[in-house]
Amino acid sequence: MAHLDDAWQTDLKKLKRSPQLVKMPRVSDLLGAHPLVSMLPAAVRAPLLSNTKENVKGHGAALYMEGLRATGIWIVSIGAVKWRSQRLSSRHSLHPIFSHGSTLGLYEVLTGKSCLCDMITDSLVRCFFIEAEKIDQLRQSDPSVEAFLWQESAAVIAKLLIPRVFERMTMQETRLLVSTGSAMNLYTKGEDIILEHNYIGILLEGTLKAENQNNIVPPGVLLPSSMDLELLGLQSSEMNHMDSCSAANSYQVEAQAARVIIFEVGRLFTEANGQRNQPGGSFSAEALQLSMEESTGEEQVIITVDSTNKLPLGDSSSGVTRGS
Numbered sequence: 614m615a616h617l618d619d620a621w622q623t624d625l626k627k628l629k630r631s632p633q634l635v636k637m638p639r640v641s642d643l644l645g646a647h648p649l650v651s652m653l654p655a656a657v658r659a660p661l662l663s664n665t666k667e668n669v670k671g672h673g674a675a676l677y678m679e680g681l682r683a684t685g686i687w688i689v690s691i692g693a694v695k696w697r698s699q700r701l702s703s704r705h706s707l708h709p710i711f712s713h714g715s716t717l718g719l720y721e722v723l724t725g726k727s728c729l730c731d732m733i734t735d736s737l738v739r740c741f742f743i744e745a746e747k748i749d750q751l752r753q754s755d756p757s758v759e760a761f762l763w764q765e766s767a768a769v770i771a772k773l774l775i776p777r778v779f780e781r782m783t784m785q786e787t788r789l790l791v792s793t794g795s796a797m798n799l800y801t802k803g804e805d806i807i808l809e810h811n812y813i814g815i816l817l818e819g820t821l822k823a824e825n826q827n828n829i830v831p832p833g834v835l836l837p838s839s840m841d842l843e844l845l846g847l848q849s850s851e852m853n854h855m856d857s858c859s860a861a862n863s864y865q866v867e868a869q870a871a872r873v874i875i876f877e878v879g880r881l882f883t884e885a886n887g888q889r890n891q892p893g894g895s896f897s898a899e900a901l902q903l904s905m906e907e908s909t910g911e912e913q914v915i916i917t918v919d920s921t922n923k924l925p926l927g928d929s930s931s932g933v934t935r936g937s
Contacts, residue, residue: 626695640667648788649716650688656657657754663798665741675786676732676740678716683721683728685744690712692738701773701857710735711769712850714784720766720832722748724818729773729832760797761819767791771783772834774857781885790884791874795816796933800871804935807865808837811878812933819871823861835873836860875933 644650644662653661666690670676676687687694695713702868711717715734752759758788768788772779779787800806806821808814814835821829829835834841838860 616674624625627639637708638690640741642690643739647688647690647716648714648785649719652761653751653757653758657751657758661743661747661751664747665743667802668738668742669738670734670738670740672734672736674734674738676734677728679728679730681728683718683726683745685742686716686718686722687732687746688741688743689715690739691718691743692740693735694738695735696730696773697733697735698773701730708780710780711772712784715769716765718767719748719762720770720817723752723762723766724831726831727777763872764788764791767797767817769878770817771874774815774832774834775813780886786884790876790881794876794880796875798873798875799935800866800873800935801858802866802869804866804871806866806871806873806931806933806935807837807862808835808864810837812837812875813840813878813881814875814933816871817872819866819873820868820922821859821864821871822867823859823864826861828867829859829903831929834858835864838862840878873933884936 641662650658651661660843676694677683679700689711691713694715694717696711698708703812711732718728719724722726748762750763753897765788768784768791771787771791772784782790800819806814816829816831816833816835818831820831821835822827834857836859840860842860
């Protein structure tokens with residue numbers, strides 16, 4: 614023991630005399646590796662990168678607070694951020710953490726809403742801030758870019774509104790599910806939205822009305838009336854106290870337009886439980902094949918979904934019936 618202690622003291626003295634240098638990644642490398650930036654067309658990426666502001670935040674620092682006006686977005690490159698909210702009831706979340714690769718505040722910038730929750734650093738965080746004005750310019754540059762920004766924002770909103778399901782997935786897994794395994798639908802005023810029993814939606818934009826309910830405002834979870842709430846980590850008694858979750862036979866669009874993202878429940882839980890065909894449970898952005906197992910008495914049916922065929926905007930086969 615004495616010999617080990619002497620050796621440890623010697624190594625410590627050497628380290629103090631000549632501390633090892635830690636090489637930090639370059640800003641361009643960090644930004645280039647972030648999914649939001651890397652997926653943008655080169656023509657709009659360069660102007661955006663020239664307007665980013667690098668920040669290093671210590672543990673416990675606030676990126677933004679619930680109820681305040683959103684002034685921009687935060688790109689998290691290194692570290693972890695913890696969320697908490699009065700309205701969204703973060704008690705339903707077991708691990709309310711956003712790790713590196715997350716894009717925070719984008720939904721609030723796209724909608725002009727105040728911040729939905731507090732975002733507090735849970736470690737040393739290296740991140741980048743982009744002003745809301747630059748994001749507005751970015752979304753106006755091309756319709757496909759705006760659609761991508763809505764998908765990116767939906768990945769965070771899904772984790773906030775349905776944490777017991779989406780917190781089992783990494784941000785990259787959630788992002789991929791949103792982009793390849795969901796349908797982002799736009800509805801006009803007066804249209805009826807009828808969800809099939811095995812589909813759920815998230816209202817991102819617009820106002821809806823359902824029978825015997827107040828107007829439904831975004832962001833909010835839309836459930837068919839037959840949905841088993843325990844699947845989502847909720848109890849029926851909680852529904853009356855949550856303004857971010859609604860269950861109804863149909864929803865009618867009250868505002869000029871409404872934007873809703875639709876998920877198939879079986880696929881959600883396939884993803885959340887890690888039942889993937891890829892070796893080691895990893896994803897491929899080029900070709901993602903998922904398996905969903907349904908028990909039907911003594912039979913077991915295996916359904917394989919080829920995610921390379923992305924559901925387009927407004928796809929009528931996404932588990933939603935439209936009416937007017």
